[in-house]
Amino acid sequence: MKKTIAGIELPDGAMAQAATDWIRGTESELMFHHSLRAFLFGALTGHREKLTFNAELLYVAAMFHNVGLNVKYQRSPYRFEVDGANAARDFLRQHVVVDRLIDEVWAAIALHTTPGIPEHMSPLVALVSAGVQMDVRGARHDEFTVQQCDEIVQAFPRESGFKKKIIEAYARGMEHRPETTFGTVNADVLDRWDPNYRRLNFCGLVLGSEWSN
Template sequence: MTDTLLHTAGIHGIKIPDSTLGHAITAFIRDTETELLFNHSSRVYFFGALAGQQRNLSFNHELLYAAAMFHDIGLMEPHSSEHLRFEVDGANAARDFLNSYNLDPSDIEKVWTGIALHTTPGVPEFMHPVIALTTAGVEMDVLGLTYDKYDASVREAIVAAFPRTPNFKEDIINAFYNGIKHKPDTTFGNVKADVIADKEPHFHKGNFCSVIRQSRWKA
């Protein structure tokens, strides 16, 4: 399905925001991220927005789209600092981008917080819907935690539009590692420490990667 159709027809009632900002976000992330991360981030938006439907939450789709699409940009070298958590790098990049679109500062902060907390389970779900649903989308696409809450036809439509690679589980772990290996200390206290431990045995932790590999996803 083309970007144009996803802006107009959507999937199960969820559309990519058909606005100047929505198109700008799509273009920026497509030009900046790898195809793996672009497709992953797009799926995060759809799974997050569908979770909002399931929970009867009211939310701004543009803000959720911004948070979902920027949530992993801190893994990319041009947006990766030497000493900040990659989540904060991504949140800062989103804030810088959105500042040029005259959004309410409080809305930009919602996006910032959604990105900054997306690897901190147990907290975002109690916060503003944009923040909660960003994490919900990530947890579905990476961990498969709510896999059975989505009809197979919906999962298949989203993956058809934004494919998972044949070896996505390992590919996403490698993408995480490549984006944070130069600053392992920034993973202290969050799930990305498990990624470092998986690739560097002397830094031993492994729970996060085990959850990914044991998810219901086939790839």
């Protein structure tokens, strides 16, 4: 694996290597490459905005951010983001990371699909979300140079049909627990994927509650 891409050095310490091996052995190449690109876009954002962040923790968070979509979690009662955050927490504890930093990684993964919140939190939380959102939906695409994007995609290619394939990956990771998508962008995924899915409506829940008025 090339160590420096678009000016960003890929962490290669023992913990980063263990995270790479863990994810490479459990996720598809499509999702593995997505995680690597998310790290690179997040790190580039951090350097551009002159933020102070731990690159190895950003890398681990990017590696684990979609773990909750794995088939082993399909009956989980939690949002897939929470399952991924919990898996990262267990991994970091094995590597004797201090609780404060573990909590930060947990929040970064748990909130990476929640619009409007991560950017107001710590750099790590903000950058995980920024990297993921750039790779998935092109958020702030114009703030990256053509050369940066080309280098990243050349190193870790976007498969043909990536847009549809990643939506399918999200859907398959959540279709067995549709109730966990309430109030999140995940409801949009199932709404497009499953013709029988009916999203909950907050106003309907309020008006239909057991309260008399």
